[in-house]
Amino acid sequence: MKVIAFKRTLQGTGASRRLRKAGQTPGIVYGGTAAPVSITLDHNALYHALKKEVFHSSILDLEIDGTVEKVLLRDFQVHAYKQLVLHADFQRVDANHKIHVKVPLHFTNADVSPAVKLHAAVISHVMVELEISCLPGQLPEFIIADLANLDAGQSLHVKDIVLPEGVTAIIHGENQTVAIAVIPAGATAAEAEAVAEKK
Template sequence: MSDFNLNASVRHDLGKGASRRLRRADLSIPAIIYGGEKTPQSIAIEKAPFYKAIEDESFFASVITLNVEGKQEQVVVRDLQRHPYKPLVTHADFLRVDATHELTLHVPLHVVGEDASKAIKDEDGELHQLASDVEISCLPKDLPEYLEVDISELELGTTLHLSDLTVPAGVTIVALTHGEDHDNAILNITKAKVMAEQTDEEEEAEAPEEKAADSEDESEGEDESKGDTE
């Protein structure tokens, strides 16, 4: 679990106007901390360290320490509100973490072993990653930065599901607690040429129909020409 520490100050000037003024100053990001037994607290986070932190995908799957005017809060990111077309974060929501209670988060899914995969290198296989993250539940101390799946030994035509993932002790994949119907596929390896051949076959199957349609159109055109002549 990465060690992220950010400095913040308490916001006493609240409301939309205050948030706009804070963003215009361009030094900090308006945010809120909520959850647990404490009341929600409006804060302002130092902008430069915050923007650097969110470039790291593990930031979103880590317990973060917020230093709020000398007091520390253990939190996780719950939501980031972004500008509709500018690369700016307009507000951040942080959820307090209780060491004794499980939390639910989406963590990245990392696929490794593609370079060593015989199915891809030697059998013209093509990897299709169907999920980029996985929702898990665990205590804060057990929170992984990501889940990893090794495809180096997978055979061509293999499909992996959530139940095929190996997770650390204390970690539960949320979807699997809802039954087998939620055991979604996360990736597969198919033969690239098969897809191309299927496309060619579909085009060939459509060709006679198109020719028949063209013949009908030509016949109708000839009939109309004869009718005009008569």
């Protein structure tokens, strides 16, 4: 994805307020060997880009006054109640250095899992994104969490997820839970009654 930006020379709260009134969003690009650069971006274009999942987990082509740099969106601030992006931070990436980034989890095959198909369990997503390490060129848009073998009462952990080549998960703690299959209380009672009736 390509992002167009322009160098920003005026600093301070007043200058930023004037930019926002003019439909611009202040931002900064940092990292690598070059000095940080203050930038401005078109607010509407940025606002709509932020709604796309891929914008948050992809290497972006940031064009500043005609020069293109590879960057990652690292942070952004939005207004408490207005549809207004206040600031955006981008980090330069080096093709030869690994990056740490969070990517979305896409859950598949829940409907065919034994948990749902046989026991009418509810699958709860404990995590919605996964922190990974990889080279910029190997960055996936998302990671698939396959629930096909999940049974009632079982959990899917980070170690159970098949990662793309060159990608490693950054695990905090011993065995992070990604999803869990829980049988609703009412369903459990109904199953117990059905068993009792058969006896």
